[in-house]
Amino acid sequence: MFKATTIVAVKDQDRIAIAGDGQVTFGENTIIKSTAKKIRKIYKDSVLIGFAGSVADAFTLSEKFEEKLEQTNGNLKKAAVELASLWRSDKILRRLEALMIAANKDTILIISGNGEVIEPDDGIAAVGSGAMYALAAARALKRNTKLSPEEIVRESLIIASEICVYTNNNIVVESI
Template sequence: MSDDQFPGWHGTTIIGVRKGGRVVVAGDGQVSLGQTVIKGTARKVRRLKPGKTGAEVVAGFAGSTADAFTLLERLEAKLEASPDQLARACVDLAKDWRTDKYLQKLEAMLIVTDGKDLFIVTGAGDVLEPEHDVAAIGSGGNYALAAARALMDSEMDAEAVARKAMAIAADICVYTNGNLTVEVAG
């Protein structure tokens, strides 16, 4: 969709941090339209429960909410078909997302983890396992990523790193607020 067709929705910073055997996904609550904050308490980090046999997965999303929910439903179905195989489910989702004419139009990105693996999934067909055990997406993603990478050598645990990195991103990015949803995977 071109910039003149897209209404200017901005907002969201999502971060995933793996440290000390724990993986934490945190997301802010701000949704903006242009220069106006539409909502400050959106919940963009969720737990997925892919059937009775699959491990619980935590996912955070940036982009269109309806598009992200469509992708999360598809990911749950992929996880039900391949229980406890997060990498395979993410690759299958990315393939569908890239090749299906309906899914190609979806505008969102995902960070997903099962407590062991941590991935960024994009509509370009990417399934990326981040270096340095930190993944970040969204408007303030680069700020949160830089802050978290700087904090990884500290004594802070995964949740503390994620919270501090999100606070730094919220101080810098006008599309990010400090109203966090934090989920620990595993």
């Protein structure tokens, strides 16, 4: 089984940033890739997404989510609810193992295959093996520094990579 990644997102008044590390781990002790890119911009570069979990599953869900965004004219929340519903009810999709963070200039959402669409209260979200480390670091940095969202997500993943064996410090950051 592939254990893959830590994704963290931070929003302030007018910016959103998302970061992901590059590690893909097979089993408990083998790193098979250290430079995977697990975040990207979609829907006219107005939505950021990041995935943790099976890489192939993440690509499938990414394509489905982009289709839902097209169908809803970019309505992030509606597209997320429709994806979660499809993901949960479709015989093939419900077997996919991944978690997704989706964000636009207004909101951050965590989307799961169990049908959950969660909007964090504090504008910070994290998924993946090092999620709790990255989340704690991002909250502390957001509350106690003047760093930008881009700087916070990068520093949060660096901290997570120092603790979580499934997270590395090959970090990719995207923002809108």
